[in-house]
Structure formats: C-alpha cells, structure tokens
Amino acid sequence: MRFTETKLRGAFTVDPVLFEDPRGFFTRTWSRAEFLKAGCNPDLVECNVSFNKAAGTLRGMHLQLPPFAQAKLVRCTMGAIYDVIIDLRNGSETFAQYVGLELTANNRKQLYIPEGFAHGFLTLADDTEVLYQMGNVFDAGSARGVRYNDPAFNIHWPRDVKVIIDRDANYPDFTGTL
16 A cells, blocks of 8 residues: 555545556555554544535535544445535634545555544446445434534535435534534
8 A cells, every 4th residue: 555645634546556467456455563663543433424416415514523433444346426525623724725626446545544534425327335434433422413514624525416315415614623
C-alpha cells in the first residue's frame, strides 16, 4: 500500500500495490503494521456497506463526536463515488477545509479519514457500493452532520444531487461548532 497524505493533515489516500501474474493480481487493502507506520489509527472495529441504486445519490456529511469519534477507511467496491472530507478538528490549521476525490471499483483507491472529519460522498454511477471500515462503534447520540452545500465549505460537487434524505439536506448553516 502507498499512503499519500492529502492537504488535510492526517488524512491519506491509500493506493494498492498490485502484484500481477497470469491469474490477475493480489493486493493488500489493510495492514495494522502499515497503518501504524503511516500514523493512522489501526483500530478498526466495524465494517459497513452502503448500496446506492442511483447515480447522483448523496450521503453525508457525517461525523461522530468524542468519545465515539470514528476514524474511517473508505473504498468503493462497485461503481464510483466522489468522496469528500471536511476537517472539523478544533485548532487544526486546515479547519473547515475539504478534500474531494474519486474512488472507483476500478482505481481501488481508499481514503483514510481521521477522527474529527465530516465525511460524505456523491455516487457517480448507478448501483454503487461503498465499504467502510470504522474505528469506533456507531453511537446515535454522538452523531452530527453538516450540510453538503453549506457555503462555509464551498464544496464543488461534480454533478447534481438527485437523491438525498431530508436530514442530510437540512442541516443548519455551520457556525464554527457542532
């Protein structure tokens, strides 16, 4: 695996290193030792999958507050997404800045998201599946979110949103705290 830090400190793209032969390829997608070496939280305690029927489906922007803050390792296993993270760590030099990148089943790229970041994605293809490895359990009382189109973040999405639930569409304007 190749870890490349994004402009948001502590958030990394994780690219597979393919070992190819006539059968196809083999690659590692997770290694506790390699995540530790890169400075990432290696304690992944849950795996979740979201399936999204239609292109233009938006999920996010979600996070959990301490003591249930979650690191995440996200990979698109079918289809394609535009994945976005926002640094909401108080005191961070990149506070309220975002990074967006395309994760696809074909590029096999993963995104490591540290605790304190909001996360969401927009599907770019029908029948898209996303795998999340989580660094903490879900706790409904700690769940928070910010609106995907909040002017505080000025996120440039690559296509129009077609499917979104009311909660995600109606988070209030971000005022600097959650």
